[in-house]
Amino acid sequence: MSSVEIVLSGLLISALRSATPLLFALLGECLTQRAGRINLGVEGQMLVGAASGYGATAFTGSPWLGLLAGALAGALLSLVYALLTVPAAANPFASGLAVWMLAFGLSAYAGTGLVGLRIEGFEPLAWGLTPSIVLALALVPLIGLWLYRTRTGLRWRAVGESPETARAAGIRPWAVIVSAIAVGGLLSGLGGAALSVDYTRTWAEGMTAGRGLVAVGLVIVARWNPWLALPAALLFGGAEALSLRLQAADSAISAHLLHTLPYLTSLAVFAFTCLRLGARRGDGGAPAGLKAVFEH
Amino acid sequence: MDDGLGSAALREIGLSAAAFIALSALFFGLIGREPIAMLGAIAEASVGSGYALGESVLRATPILLCALATLTPARVGQMSVGAEGQLYFGALTGTGVVLAFPQAPSVVLMPALLAAGAAGGALWALLPALLRVAARVNETISTLLLNYVAALLVTWLVYGPWKNPHSQGWPATIDFPDAARLPTLWDSRVHAGLLLALALAVLLHGLFTRTRWGLVLDILRSNPRAGQQAGLSLARQIVLTMLIGGALAGLAGIAETSAVQGRLQADLSNGAGLSGFLVAWLARGNVLRAIALALLVGALLAAGDGLQMSAGVPSSATLVVQGLLFVAVLGVGGWRARAMASRRTGAVDV
Numbered sequence: 001m002s003s004v005e006i007v008l009s010g011l012l013i014s015a016l017r018s019a020t021p022l023l024f025a026l027l028g029e030c031l032t033q034r035a036g037r038i039n040l041g042v043e044g045q046m047l048v049g050a051a052s053g054y055g056a057t058a059f060t061g062s063p064w065l066g067l068l069a070g071a072l073a074g075a076l077l078s079l080v081y082a083l084l085t086v087p088a089a090a091n092p093f094a095s096g097l098a099v100w101m102l103a104f105g106l107s108a109y110a111g112t113g114l115v116g117l118r119i120e121g122f123e124p125l126a127w128g129l130t131p132s133i134v135l136a137l138a139l140v141p142l143i144g145l146w147l148y149r150t151r152t153g154l155r156w157r158a159v160g161e162s163p164e165t166a167r168a169a170g171i172r173p174w175a176v177i178v179s180a181i182a183v184g185g186l187l188s189g190l191g192g193a194a195l196s197v198d199y200t201r202t203w204a205e206g207m208t209a210g211r212g213l214v215a216v217g218l219v220i221v222a223r224w225n226p227w228l229a230l231p232a233a234l235l236f237g238g239a240e241a242l243s244l245r246l247q248a249a250d251s252a253i254s255a256h257l258l259h260t261l262p263y264l265t266s267l268a269v270f271a272f273t274c275l276r277l278g279a280r281r282g283d284g285g286a287p288a289g290l291k292a293v294f295e296h
Numbered sequence: 297m298d299d300g301l302g303s304a305a306l307r308e309i310g311l312s313a314a315a316f317i318a319l320s321a322l323f324f325g326l327i328g329r330e331p332i333a334m335l336g337a338i339a340e341a342s343v344g345s346g347y348a349l350g351e352s353v354l355r356a357t358p359i360l361l362c363a364l365a366t367l368t369p370a371r372v373g374q375m376s377v378g379a380e381g382q383l384y385f386g387a388l389t390g391t392g393v394v395l396a397f398p399q400a401p402s403v404v405l406m407p408a409l410l411a412a413g414a415a416g417g418a419l420w421a422l423l424p425a426l427l428r429v430a431a432r433v434n435e436t437i438s439t440l441l442l443n444y445v446a447a448l449l450v451t452w453l454v455y456g457p458w459k460n461p462h463s464q465g466w467p468a469t470i471d472f473p474d475a476a477r478l479p480t481l482w483d484s485r486v487h488a489g490l491l492l493a494l495a496l497a498v499l500l501h502g503l504f505t506r507t508r509w510g511l512v513l514d515i516l517r518s519n520p521r522a523g524q525q526a527g528l529s530l531a532r533q534i535v536l537t538m539l540i541g542g543a544l545a546g547l548a549g550i551a552e553t554s555a556v557q558g559r560l561q562a563d564l565s566n567g568a569g570l571s572g573f574l575v576a577w578l579a580r581g582n583v584l585r586a587i588a589l590a591l592l593v594g595a596l597l598a599a600g601d602g603l604q605m606s607a608g609v610p611s612s613a614t615l616v617v618q619g620l621l622f623v624a625v626l627g628v629g630g631w632r633a634r635a636m637a638s639r640r641t642g643a644v645d646v
Contacts, residue, residue, distance in 0.1 A: 040436070040440075083627065084623065084626050084627055085630075088626070088627045088628075088631040089630050089631075089633070089634045090630030091626070093375055093436050094375075094622075095626055097377065097570070097573065097574075097622070098574075098622035098626055101570060101615070101619040102616060102622070102623060103619070104619070105612050105613070105614075105615030105616035105617075105618065106616055108615060109327075109610055109613055109616055112610050112612065205612075209444065210440070210441065210444045213441065214441065217441065220434075254456050256448050256449075256451045256452035256455060256456070257449075257452050260445045263441050263442075263444045263445050264445060266441060267441045270433065270438070270441075271427050271433045274431050274432050274433040274434065275430075275432075275433070278431055
């Protein structure tokens with residue numbers, strides 16, 4: 001094969017494989033931000049999800065139980081963020097960083113026993129697609145329809161737009177916000193587990209390497225729309241898949257330099273989105289309750 | 297930002313400390329360690345001997361500089377979490393000077409490498425600063441993403457073009473010549489970077505509290521609209537404070553490299569950037585308080601290294617404790633602020 005062919009063959013599948021853990025986190029953070037909270041703790045929720053998912057898979061032999069354990073761990077950790085930002089009303093950015101810091105320590109502590117353990121992951125179904133990829137893809141329309149076409153979806157969006165108005169309409173905003181944070185935690189924990197159990201099939205300290213932070217930025221690129229979460233996740237996944245392919249095709253380019261591509265791509269589209277949102281002076285679909293976060 | 301230490305503030309510190317100790321004790325209980333004994337062991341391992349104290353101060357030095365790097369843009373309301381990346385890029389540019397002029401005498405090389413480190417850190421802060429003022433790009437997210445890029449650039453150089461050809465497997469540059477090593481103090485590993493950090497902290501405190509510039513920053517932070525109507529430029533101050541912050545973190549990076557490791561290597565930060573953010577947050581914008589808190593957090597993390605060797609507790613346990621400290625302070629602070637606000641207005645939000 002020529003080097004161009006090596007770069008392009010199966011690129012879409014590779015992009016999808018790399019995008020899957022991020023897609024779970026993006027969908028979860030999309031719901032959290034829709035209810036008016038921006039949670040940088042996604043990075044930490046993915047980390048505890050990755051550690052507990054890997055541990056559960058190693059000890060039970062079932063990658064499905066691994067995904068379940070990861071999701072539960074992510075949800076449990078997100079309750080720390082919920083406690084900080086809802087009853088204590090602490091700064092959302094700092095609260096997310098605190099959760100990340102805590103989770104980095106917790107996952108590193110729990111993960112010391114996991115280093116070097118081997119697991120049996122999922123068997124691919126077809127064309128290299130694994131169950132976790134199919135699950136992530138199926139969640140896109142499910143969450144999209146749920147958010148835009150159901151009464152509960154409407155209630156969540158109403159809280160994100162204005163907690164005061166929602167309360168006047170008989171909704172308890174705090175219950176919606178806590179649920180949205182917990183669902184975000186569940187999905188980002190699931191994403192972390194998909195990363196360690198299915199994508200890398202290994203555990204390493206800090207292995208999410210910023211994927212959760214990227215998810216927080218890409219939610220804004222996706223304009224808080226679950227349907228657009230898929231193309232947004234594919235931007236990162238595509239950049240990562242491309243960097244891996246380029247390494248395989250031409251070893252003259254440093255792998256470390258190529259690894260900067262997914263971060264730079266994410267930053268570029270994030271900056272471009274902010275520029276467009278700012279120029280239009282519109283909200284670009286931003287939940288009104290989030291605007292205060294972006295204005296200084 | 298500079299609330300004095302009145303009785304309300306003291307009560308808040310007391311409550312935060314109580315919450316922190318309770319949470320840590322709970323964690324130690326969960327991992328099967330006797331809580332009181334562990335707290336004692338942490339104290340022993342952080343300040344119990346001259347050596348332990350030295351390691352604590354050593355660990356606190358880059359944390360203090362990174363806290364200053366966070367505090368400075370925070371004076372105009374910017375929430376930069378980029379100290380980690382600026383630290384890496386400052387170490388990179390400073391090392392570049394050493395590799396370019398390895399034979400230069402110390403009187404030239406030392407100021408040049410410190411200046412290059414500061415300039416590199418500032419350069420790494422320039423992009424998020426410009427994105428913030430030109431395109432309203434949230435600086436918290438942009439600085440976080442750039443942290444990974446800077447660390448990868450250092451990794452690339454030490455595995456590739458800058459790798460010491462004579463080292464067998466270890467990815468690092470050549471050892472710095474003696475002329476490029478910051479001096480150490482008091483027969484310990486503590487280095488002159490500490491004095492630099494302390495001097496800069498005092499200088500910044502003076503600038504923030506005693507000068508017209510400090511007043512400008514206060515006005516732009518507390519009421520940006522009024523400040524701009526009075527002819528002050530928020531954009532200019534955002535870029536300026538971000539650049540100063542970047543330079544401070546860059547100094548942290550080159551000081552660690554020059555004094556502690558003596559060569560550029562991939563894992564140079566030890567999480568100082570994020571710990572610095574925590575310290576800045578705990579200090580509530582007060583630079584002098586940040587000095588004490590950097591020592592506290594540095595002591596905690598140094599104790600983690602000590603306990604790993606003496607008691608077989610993984611050092612990640614102290615990372616958990618550091619996270620719990622942040623959670624306790626945020627929780628208590630937010631809860632008290634809210635209780636006071638609702639007492640004033642009688643309103644309850646959410």
